[in-house]
Amino acid sequence: MKESIFDEEFYQKLNKLNxxxxxxxxxxxxxxxxxxxxxxxxxxxxxxxxxxxxDIRRIxxxxxxxxxxxxxxxxxxEKEGMFHILLDCSKSMDFGEKKKSVFAMQVAAxxxxxxxxxxxxxxxxxxxxxNVVCEKGMTGKSSFKKIIASLEQTEFDGNxxxxxxxxxxxxHGKGVTIIISDFLDPKGLDEAISYLLYRQQQIILIxxxxxxxLEIGLDGTLSLVDLETKENIKITMSKAAVDAYEQQRxxxxxxxxxxxxxxxFLYMQGCSDESLEQFIFEELKHTxxxxxx
Amino acid sequence: MNLTALWPLAFLILIPGxxxxxxxxxxxxxxxxxxxxxxxxxxxxxxxxxxxxxLKRNILMILQIIALLGLIFALxxxxxxxxxxxxxxxxxxxxxxxxxxxxxxxxxxxxxxAKELALAQIKKAKSGTKITIITCDKDVKxxxxxxxxxxxxxxxxxxxxxxxxxxxxxxxxxxIQSMVKQLGAYEAYFITDxxxxxxxxxxxxxxxxxxxxxxxxxxxxxxxTEKESVAxxxxxxxxxxxxxxxxxxxxxxxxISIEEVSIPPKESETVYFENVNTNLKVxxxxxxxxxxxxxxxxxxxxxxxxxxxxVVLVTKSNIFLEKSIQLVDGVELYKTSDVxxxxxxxxxxxxxxxxxxxxxxxxxxxxxxxxxxxxFTVNGTSKGTILxxxxxxxxKYLDNFQFGVNEIKKIKCPVNAEEFFSAGDxxxxxxxxxxxxxxxxxxxDLHQTDFPLQAEFPIFMNQLLHELLETGLVPNEIFxxxxxxxxxxxxxxxxLKVKHPSGRKETIEVRNIAKTFADTKEAGVYQVSQKVGKxxxxxxxxxxxxxxxxxxxxxxxxxxxxxSKAFETNLNTLDIKxxxxxxxxxxxxxxxxxxxxxx
Numbered sequence: 001m002k003e004s005i006f007d008e009e010f011y012q013k014l015n016k017l018n019x020x021x022x023x024x025x026x027x028x029x030x031x032x033x034x035x036x037x038x039x040x041x042x043x044x045x046x047x048x049x050x051x052x053x054x055d056i057r058r059i060x061x062x063x064x065x066x067x068x069x070x071x072x073x074x075x076x077x078e079k080e081g082m083f084h085i086l087l088d089c090s091k092s093m094d095f096g097e098k099k100k101s102v103f104a105m106q107v108a109a110x111x112x113x114x115x116x117x118x119x120x121x122x123x124x125x126x127x128x129x130x131n132v133v134c135e136k137g138m139t140g141k142s143s144f145k146k147i148i149a150s151l152e153q154t155e156f157d158g159n160x161x162x163x164x165x166x167x168x169x170x171x172h173g174k175g176v177t178i179i180i181s182d183f184l185d186p187k188g189l190d191e192a193i194s195y196l197l198y199r200q201q202q203i204i205l206i207x208x209x210x211x212x213x214l215e216i217g218l219d220g221t222l223s224l225v226d227l228e229t230k231e232n233i234k235i236t237m238s239k240a241a242v243d244a245y246e247q248q249r250x251x252x253x254x255x256x257x258x259x260x261x262x263x264x265f266l267y268m269q270g271c272s273d274e275s276l277e278q279f280i281f282e283e284l285k286h287t288x289x290x291x292x293x
Numbered sequence: 294m295n296l297t298a299l300w301p302l303a304f305l306i307l308i309p310g311x312x313x314x315x316x317x318x319x320x321x322x323x324x325x326x327x328x329x330x331x332x333x334x335x336x337x338x339x340x341x342x343x344x345x346x347x348l349k350r351n352i353l354m355i356l357q358i359i360a361l362l363g364l365i366f367a368l369x370x371x372x373x374x375x376x377x378x379x380x381x382x383x384x385x386x387x388x389x390x391x392x393x394x395x396x397x398x399x400x401x402x403x404x405x406x407a408k409e410l411a412l413a414q415i416k417k418a419k420s421g422t423k424i425t426i427i428t429c430d431k432d433v434k435x436x437x438x439x440x441x442x443x444x445x446x447x448x449x450x451x452x453x454x455x456x457x458x459x460x461x462x463x464x465x466x467x468x469i470q471s472m473v474k475q476l477g478a479y480e481a482y483f484i485t486d487x488x489x490x491x492x493x494x495x496x497x498x499x500x501x502x503x504x505x506x507x508x509x510x511x512x513x514x515x516x517x518t519e520k521e522s523v524a525x526x527x528x529x530x531x532x533x534x535x536x537x538x539x540x541x542x543x544x545x546x547x548x549i550s551i552e553e554v555s556i557p558p559k560e561s562e563t564v565y566f567e568n569v570n571t572n573l574k575v576x577x578x579x580x581x582x583x584x585x586x587x588x589x590x591x592x593x594x595x596x597x598x599x600x601x602x603x604v605v606l607v608t609k610s611n612i613f614l615e616k617s618i619q620l621v622d623g624v625e626l627y628k629t630s631d632v633x634x635x636x637x638x639x640x641x642x643x644x645x646x647x648x649x650x651x652x653x654x655x656x657x658x659x660x661x662x663x664x665x666x667x668x669f670t671v672n673g674t675s676k677g678t679i680l681x682x683x684x685x686x687x688x689k690y691l692d693n694f695q696f697g698v699n700e701i702k703k704i705k706c707p708v709n710a711e712e713f714f715s716a717g718d719x720x721x722x723x724x725x726x727x728x729x730x731x732x733x734x735x736x737x738d739l740h741q742t743d744f745p746l747q748a749e750f751p752i753f754m755n756q757l758l759h760e761l762l763e764t765g766l767v768p769n770e771i772f773x774x775x776x777x778x779x780x781x782x783x784x785x786x787x788x789l790k791v792k793h794p795s796g797r798k799e800t801i802e803v804r805n806i807a808k809t810f811a812d813t814k815e816a817g818v819y820q821v822s823q824k825v826g827k828x829x830x831x832x833x834x835x836x837x838x839x840x841x842x843x844x845x846x847x848x849x850x851x852x853x854x855x856x857s858k859a860f861e862t863n864l865n866t867l868d869i870k871x872x873x874x875x876x877x878x879x880x881x882x883x884x885x886x887x888x889x890x891x892x
Contacts, residue, residue, distance in 0.1 A: 095327035184328035213327060223321040226329040233329050233336055234321055244338050248331040 006109060006148050010276070014113045046074040080139060081120035082175025084201070085111060086166070087154065089126045091227045092184055094156040096210025098273040101156045104180045104208045106276050111178060112147045114290065116140060123172060124150055127165040127181070129158045137172060159228035160185065166192035177201040182209055183256060193259055203265035204289060205256060210272045213249070216242045295420045298444070301368030308358055315354045356884035363877030372419070372868045381478030382423045382439075384469055385411045387453060388485035388501075389428040390460040391774065391843035395486070395586040396505055403501040404455035407484040410499045411450045414482055415443055416868060425472075426450060429465050429485075430458035431775040457588055457816050458775035459839035461487040469494055486846070502846075505585025506532040508556065509844035510540070512771075512837070513578045513594035515569065524549075524566040526578040526592070530556035531845045538582035542566045544573040571596075574833060575818050589844045593818055593835035595770040602762045605639070607632055608646035613745035614661070617754040618644070623781045624758065642762050647738055657731045657761050662702065662738040668727055669734060672703040672719075680714040680721035680737075680744075686785035687713045687724070687756040691749050699741035704734065713757075724760055731761045759783060766821050766832045773839045774816050777809035786825035794818055794836075 050059060050070035063071040087108050093101040108124065115122040116139065124147055126133040135150055162185045171177070177196050183189060183205070196203050221236040235241055253269060260267035266287050270279045284290050326332070393404040401409070415424060424446040426436040436453065440446045462485045469481055473494070481496035483489045489498055511527040530536035537555045541548060549569060556562045569576070576594045584590065604618060605627045618626050627640065632648060637655045647662040665671045678701045682688040698716070706712045706720035710732075714721025724733035739745050759781070766781055766789070782789050782803050789801040791810065794817025801810060803823075813819075813836045822831040838844070 092327040095325075100327070182327065184330050186330045186333075210327065218324065221321045222324045224324050224326045224329050224332055227325055227327055229329075231329060232323070233332050235332055235336060241335055241339065244335040245331055248334045251334075252331065 006106075006152065010106065010109070014110060047071045048074060081115070081118070082137075082172050083111075083115045083120055083122045084125060084169075084171065084175060084177040085115075085122060086125050086127055086132070086169070086177060086179045086181075087151075088160055088162070088179070088181030089128045089154055089156050089158075090160040090181075091157050092159070092182055093208070095227060096212050096272050098210065100182055100208045100210050100272045101154075103270065103272040103274075103276070104206075105151045105154060107206060107208070107270065107279065108180055109148060109151055110276060110280050112138075113144055116144055116147075121172075122147070125169065126154060127160045127162065130161050130164045130168070132165050132169045134170065161187060162189050163187055163191040167195050171196075171199045171201065174200040175202070176204065178204040178206060180206045180208060182213075183207050183252065189256070190259070193263060193265075197263055203260075203263070205260065205265065205267040207253070207256065207267070207269045208272055209249075209269065214271060216245055218242075295373075296369040296371050298369050301365050304361075304365045304368070307361055311354060311357050311361065315351065352887055353884060356880055356887065360877050360880040360884065363873050363880060367870045367873040367877060370868065370870050371873065372870075381419075381480070382425065382476045383414060383418050384425045384427065384472070384476075384479055384481040385414060385450070386427045386429060386462050386465045386469070386481065386483045386485070387411060387450075388430075388460075388462045388483075388487065389453065389455050389458075390430040390487075391455075391457045391588060391839055392486055392586065392846050393455045393501070394457070394588050395503065395507065395846045397501055397503045402455070403486050403503060404453075406501045407499075408450050408453060410484050410501070411482070412447055415446050415450065418443065426453075427465050427468065428453060429462040430456040430460040432460070433464045433468050435468075456774070456814050457838055458814055459773070459842040460775075461485060462489050466491060466494060466496075469496075503585070505846055506534060506536065507584045507586045507589070507844060507846050508532070508536045508538065508580055508582070509586075509589035509838070509840040510578050510580055510592040511561065511840045511844075513542075513576050513592050515576055515594050515596040521567065522569045522571050524569045524576055524578075524594070526564045526566065527561055528554060528556060528564060528580060529561040529840070529844065530558060532584075533558045536582070536584075538580040540564045541579050541581060542569075543577040543579070544570055545575055546577070549576075575835070577818075586844060586846055588816065589838040589840050591816070592837045592840075593771075593816075595818070595833050595835050602641040603627065603639070604642045604644065604758070604762070605629060605635065606644045606646065607635070607648050607650075608644070609648065611646050611739060613750065614644075614646060614739055614754075617745070617751040618758065620751050621755050621758050622779050624762070642758070655728075655730065659733040659735070659757070659761055661735045663734060663736065668725075668732050669704050669707055671736070672705070674700050674702050675716070675719070676700050678716045678721075680716050683712050683715050685711055685713050687753065687760055689756060689785070690752050694747075694749050696742060696744045696747060698737045698744075701737040704736045710734075724757065733757060733761050766823060766830060767834045770834050772813055772834060772836045774813055774836055775811075775839065776813050776836070777811045778813065778834070779809050780821060782823055783825045783830075786823045786830075788823075790822050792820040792822075 047060065047063065048071065050072050054072050058072050058074075060071045060073045063069070085108050087104060093099075093104055112122045112124060119139065121137045121139045122143075123137045124135045135147075138146055160181075162179075162181065162183070166179075179192075189205075193203060216237070218237045221234065223232045223234050225232045256267050259265075266289055268283055268287055270283065280290070387404070387407050389404060393402070393407065395403050397403045397406040411426070418424065420443070421441055422443075423439040423441055424443070425438045425440070426446065426449055428434045428436055437446060437449045440449070462483045465483070466489065473479065479495060481491070481494050482499055483491065483496060484499045484501060486500065486502040491498065508528060508530045511529050514525045514527075516523050516525065524542055526540055526542065528538070528540060535555060535557055537553070539551050539553050541551045543549060550566050552564045552566065554562050554564050573596055576596060577591060579591045602623055603625050606615060606618060607629055608614065609630050615626070615628065618624060629635070630648065632645075632650045635643065635650060635654060640656065642657045642659065643650070643654060644659045645661065645663065649660075649664050649666075653667060660666065663669075663671065676699060678698050680696055680698055680701075682691045682694045688694070698721075701716055701719070701721065703719045706723045707725060709727070710723040710725030712720050712723040720736065722733075722735045724731060726732070744750055767778060772778060780789055780801065786803060788803055791799045791801060793799065793812075794815050799812065816836050816838045818833055818835050820831060820833050822829055824830075
């Protein structure tokens with residue numbers, strides 16, 4: 001299965017991902033991303049009056065000649081963006097005729113590709129049980145192979161507690177945290193969001209659901225068994241029950257959208273059976289997170 | 294509310310069966326789902342509506358259980374009490390006389406309708422009511438008394454049959470009156486087609502009288518003279534319209550002739566059939582047109598059989614002897630003291646009591662206190678003799694009987710005679726046959742003995758006269774249903790065999806001849822036979838429908854359904870079985886509707 005996730009077709013799709021990420025960063029190591037900080041790049045940014053202690057090499061002597069005052073030439077600082085991609089590796093992700101896990105890994109890989117392509121740093125982390133398995137930060141296109149290799153080894157098993165997982169997550173300064181999950185966690189996500197905001201993270205929630213979860217095509221009385229907890233519940237798939245489920249799913253979706261609006265982050269939902277291009281080029285672009293170069 | 298029968302409650306065991314079936318049916322298949330988080334919420338919401346949802350989920354099962362309960366409940370025949378607390382007695386009197394065979398409607402006879410009405414009363418009665426069933430025809434017959442089992446009472450009613458006997462329900466009133474003191478609370482229902490005087494009984498008359506055209510064949514008479522032989526059939530039209538029909542005369546079950554007849558309302562016509570074969574045994578007349586009462590459309594007659602025996606008693610005065618002869622069935626007694634007028638063959642038997650004929654008659658004779666004749670010789674007299682019985686045909690019921698005679702004539706018993714009394718050296722009495730004629734002798738004056746005062750005397754005379762006469766087995770040839778017949782059996786013969794019109798055979802022991810034969814419920818030709826020695830005597834007789842009292846079916850409509858003044862009902866109940874059945878059917882319909890909708 002894993003071999004088929006990242007096949008030739010996938011790489012062909014990746015080549016089309018000539019996208020930029022609209023992010024303004026002021027922290028992190030020097031990189032290719034324009035920063036709000038002033039630094040040492042070749043790109044002029046502003047002037048200011050000389051102050052004691054300034055590097056005298058940056059004094060604009062032409063301005064001094066014209067205006068008889070000492071001005072310091074300020075240049076744009078170029079920094080690399082910190083992107084944390086958190087992939088939910090619980091068993092619930094391993095569901096659907098077109099598995100959510102496959103789509104989630106493809107999205108993670110695609111976003112990693114875009115990040116690396118923008119000379120930013122990506123940290124791929126896997127949420128498992130109550131831990132977070134973190135990969136080292138990777139930059140440069142050459143690191144993409146490592147990411148693919150890491151994703152290919154991903155096991156979707158057990159259950160996750162997003163709140164606890166993320167609370168223990170070691171963040172590397174200010175950056176962007178992308179969480180790819182089905183968010184079917186009874187304990188919710190609120191604490192995790194608060195933590196990430198506290199850690200000055202821009203948050204992107206990508207909810208991946210299977211078609212079977214979006215459109216219930218079940219009938220009769222079923223004993224539904226939870227893939228993660230093995231709990232079961234007996235439900236007669238009457239129209240009322242299906243409608244009630246739909247209401248609950250929309251309620252969860254609305255809750256995540258409300259959180260996004262409230263804290264100013266992005267939330268999007270994808271279905272495991274839709275095409276990757278459509279999700280990346282249309283849905284992610286529409287959010288404004290990506291832009292064409 | 295009470296239940297008539299409890300046994301259907303055993304079917305309640307089916308209810309757990311339905312539940313188990315549903316549980317088995319609801320055995321769910323497992324389905325692996327990513328997370329049941331949302332489904333838990335769904336379940337919680339549905340739990341909030343739990344009672345309704347649960348009901349909705351199992352609505353089919355609940356409806357099935359309700360339907361089953363309804364059916365079981367209906368089987369128990371529940372009823373609501375509509376009267377007093379005590380269950381009391383229900384007395385059903387059904388008229389089973391011949392007129393009840395008439396049509397009530399196209400499908401039902403009056404008696405069948407009466408049974409329906411009786412069943413309806415039983416159905417309405419409270420549980421625990423003591424039910425007494427009485428039928429009335431010629432006699433009152435208690436078919437069942439104090440039955441508390443309604444099903445058993447219904448079975449009794451269903452098994453009742455109508456007779457062809459004359460009668461009505463009036464005799465039952467006196468019977469019920471005598472029961473009343475023991476009954477306590479009771480209701481009596483007379484189900485009849487005729488008037489009933491219910492007197493002070495707490496009784497109600499349920500009339501099954503009906504309109505209908507009826508004609509009857511009243512009689513068939515056969516007359517034979519030297520010149521001709523004719524059969525006369527009397528047909529009566531009991532209805533208000535002219536009755537036209539064919540009258541068919543059968544002789545020994547073969548059609549002899551058919552005559553058409555038109556009878557004005559309420560009148561009778563006699564139909565003549567001439568030149569009837571004189572060798573026939575049984576005549577049957579029948580009208581062909583169907584009417585309301587079919588049983589009276591046929592009548593029978595027997596021809597060419599013996600009639601009553603003529604006995605001439607020649608005596609000056611002997612009241613005991615005279616009375617004892619009159620007691621013998623089938624005998625016509627003539628008395629005279631003038632021997633000069635006697636002729637041969639005028640009588641079947643001559644009894645000479647202390648008087649001797651001038652010339653010997655060529656006939657059966659019984660000599661009492663005789664002089665010498667051609668058959669025996671008198672050798673003086675002896676006094677103070679005790680006579681003892683000798684075992685024989687005429688002394689069959691006189692075992693060890695003795696009586697004293699003041700004076701007896703000395704006669705030696707002839708060799709060819711059979712002695713029945715012994716007087717020591719001489720005979721006390723004998724009988725025998727001379728030249729084909731039977732001669733009997735009692736050699737003493739009955740006035741000189743206490744024998745006529747004894748109970749054995751009429752028995753002895755009866756048996757002696759039967760030996761000296763050939764009387765036949767039946768005193769008459771035509772009877773009506775319900776008549777009792779005293780068979781004139783020969784005490785020395787075998788048991789009597791009676792063949793009924795239906796072919797049923799019955800044997801009557803000869804020792805029971807004192808009892809009458811009363812099983813004449815069936816109209817038709819009967820045959821009785823008895824073997825005496827080597828000879829078997831067979832005689833036929835007919836039993837006809839009692840047309841006089843039962844054929845006029847319209848005259849019995851004078852009283853319609855009504856109750857006696859003091860009639861109070863406290864036994865009736867409201868049967869709710871039908872309502873419950875209807876409800877159960879509605880529930881089944883609802884279940885079907887829900888099932889279709891769910892599908």
